[in-house]
Amino acid sequence: MKKPILAIGCAVLILSCTENDDNTPRKLEGEKAGGETTVFVKTSQAFGLPATNLSAESLEKHLAGDKAFGALFVASPAQKNGGLGSIFNNNSCNGCHPSDGRASVPENLNGMSGLFLKISIPGTDEHGGPAPVPGFGTQLQHQAIYGYQPEAKMSVSYQEKNYTFSDGSTITLQRPVYAIVSPYIPLPGNVLVSPRIGMPVFGLGLLESIPENAILAHADLDDKDKDGISGKANRVWDFVSGTVKLGRFGWKAGTPSVLVQSAGAYNEDMGLTNYLKPVESSFSQSNNDPSSVLLEVSREELENVTFYSLTLGVPAGRDFDDQEVILGHKIFEQINCSTCHVASFTTGTYDGIPEISNQKIYPYTDMLLHDMGDDLADNRTEFQANGNEWKTRPLWGIGLTALTSGHTSFLHDGRARNLTEAILWHGGEAEKSREEFRKLSTKDREALLRFLESL
Numbered sequence: 001m002k003k004p005i006l007a008i009g010c011a012v013l014i015l016s017c018t019e020n021d022d023n024t025p026r027k028l029e030g031e032k033a034g035g036e037t038t039v040f041v042k043t044s045q046a047f048g049l050p051a052t053n054l055s056a057e058s059l060e061k062h063l064a065g066d067k068a069f070g071a072l073f074v075a076s077p078a079q080k081n082g083g084l085g086s087i088f089n090n091n092s093c094n095g096c097h098p099s100d101g102r103a104s105v106p107e108n109l110n111g112m113s114g115l116f117l118k119i120s121i122p123g124t125d126e127h128g129g130p131a132p133v134p135g136f137g138t139q140l141q142h143q144a145i146y147g148y149q150p151e152a153k154m155s156v157s158y159q160e161k162n163y164t165f166s167d168g169s170t171i172t173l174q175r176p177v178y179a180i181v182s183p184y185i186p187l188p189g190n191v192l193v194s195p196r197i198g199m200p201v202f203g204l205g206l207l208e209s210i211p212e213n214a215i216l217a218h219a220d221l222d223d224k225d226k227d228g229i230s231g232k233a234n235r236v237w238d239f240v241s242g243t244v245k246l247g248r249f250g251w252k253a254g255t256p257s258v259l260v261q262s263a264g265a266y267n268e269d270m271g272l273t274n275y276l277k278p279v280e281s282s283f284s285q286s287n288n289d290p291s292s293v294l295l296e297v298s299r300e301e302l303e304n305v306t307f308y309s310l311t312l313g314v315p316a317g318r319d320f321d322d323q324e325v326i327l328g329h330k331i332f333e334q335i336n337c338s339t340c341h342v343a344s345f346t347t348g349t350y351d352g353i354p355e356i357s358n359q360k361i362y363p364y365t366d367m368l369l370h371d372m373g374d375d376l377a378d379n380r381t382e383f384q385a386n387g388n389e390w391k392t393r394p395l396w397g398i399g400l401t402a403l404t405s406g407h408t409s410f411l412h413d414g415r416a417r418n419l420t421e422a423i424l425w426h427g428g429e430a431e432k433s434r435e436e437f438r439k440l441s442t443k444d445r446e447a448l449l450r451f452l453e454s455l
């Protein structure tokens with residue numbers, strides 16, 4: 001009965017459409033999380049669909065990239081998709097970003113999965129990046145083709161941590177501690193280890209198009225406004241342009257572009273040389289295949305696979321007119337989640353891809369690094385990111401994780417088994433927010449989770 005009356009009110013006084021009497025909005029803004037790229041599909045394919053505004057020509061390239069993203073590589077000699085290894089972590093992009101979403105924590109740690117260890121020794125390389133471990137480089141390949149030895153295997157143990165909410169309910173968190181076992185040659189004693197899991201790959205062209213100054217506007221290195229939250233840009237080496245650029249991708253924002261990320265993924269994750277990374281990661285190691293050829297992946301394949309991640313659409317927000325979701329959003333702002341998980345940006349121009357240019361987007365990230373405390377620390381630096389720092393994760397699409405990926409493991413090593421655990425692992429600059437979360441009433445806590453589920 002109420003609705004028709006409201007509708008009349010709206011027609012008469014347009015302003016009253018957007019807010020209830022107590023100033024709560026009737027509907028949250030940002031349903032079209034990816035601007036005109038937004039995908040309104042609530043199925044297990046929600047992360048894997050092309051931006052809805054692609055031109056016919058762009059769609060063709062996107063679909064070619066989709067094929068490359070799913071291609072299973074094998075050892076040479078092969079009719080097609082040869083060149084895998086000699087050492088590698090997995091044999092396809094999709095293997096680590098299943099359904100364009102995030103990988104689960106592997107049951108068999110030493111099988112092929114979406115989890116690997118970044119490694120280094122203290123110090124930096126010639127470009128200010130992590131210093132390679134002699135004989136192992138900066139990533140541990142735990143797989144090898146027939147006849148070759150992987151660099152090592154992994155082992156994991158768990159430390160437990162208990163939390164009690166103010167409403168009396170308790171939760172036990174598990175912190176994984178990874179170690180390297182059975183190295184193919186002796187390992188130096190001072191190796192730094194950073195476990196990483198494959199994350200969703202949609203909406204990345206939009207994130208790459210956010211103007212640098214819009215991101216830097218959120219940085220507050222010396223915490224001048226004294227809210228306990230600083231926010232720092234990573235500055236990383238771009239081997240495509242041969243210059244230092246703003247870091248945007250990877251869990252520590254250690255890569256400047258999807259192109260750099262993809263070229264590196266072919267090379268390190270799969271053992272496939274390409275025009276940007278023509279040298280095998282195993283070159284000069286005894287587990288290198290000396291017969292491997294210079295370019296195992298063509299320039300076109302690399303460009304297509306890059307275009308694919310750049311132009312995957314972002315799933316739309318859901319239930320944005322639900323009162324519990326609206327309350328959850330209010331709490332998200334009140335307890336300062338939104339200081340790091342910045343709701344919105346407007347993209348600039350991306351040369352050659354008008355579809356992702358000039359879009360108002362709602363990624364819920366500031367694209368900056370934050371000290372997240374000792375419990376999340378990997379104690380391994382990556383350019384400007386120190387051992388405690390991680391990039392604020394975009395939260396768009398996060399509520400669809402169970403549907404798209406069949407699990408709800410979050411954070412850089414997948415340690416959180418659900419959204420509540422992900423929040424409870426927040427420390428450092430986010431400790432205050434976490435404590436406020438812990439003290440919420442059951443109703444407010446559930447509303448906050450409901451809001452995250454709606455993204």
Ligand code: HEC
Nearest residue numbers: 089090092093096196197198249250251261262265266269
């Ligand atoms: C062995 C697993 C693995 C394979 C294979 C793999 N990735 Fe990844 N991918 C990861 C992990 C782990 C990260 C995070 C890396 C980091 O933090 O530095 C990542 C990050 C990314 C990112 C950055 C996403 C973001 O939001 O920051 C992109 C883009 C990406 N991968 C694309 C690809 C493409 C394209 C391929 C195939 C050519 C590929 N990946 C193959 C595991 C993998």
Ligand code: HEC
Nearest residue numbers: 337340370376390391392393410411412422429430433437
């Ligand atoms: C100081 C900045 C900061 C604040 C404040 C903050 N976060 Fe985060 N958030 C991060 C960073 C950085 C990560 C990634 C950490 C990692 O992977 O180790 C993250 C990760 C997450 C994740 C997991 C995302 C994923 O892709 O795995 C969720 C969910 C999340 N935050 C929700 C929240 C909520 C809810 C709040 C408020 C209670 C909050 N965050 C407050 C910085 C922040």
Ligand SMILES: [Ca+2]
Nearest residue numbers: 083084085271
């Ligand atoms: Ca190879």
Ligand SMILES: [Ca+2]
Nearest residue numbers: 136137139141
């Ligand atoms: Ca290596």
Ligand SMILES: [Ca+2]
Nearest residue numbers: 220223227229
């Ligand atoms: Ca601040």
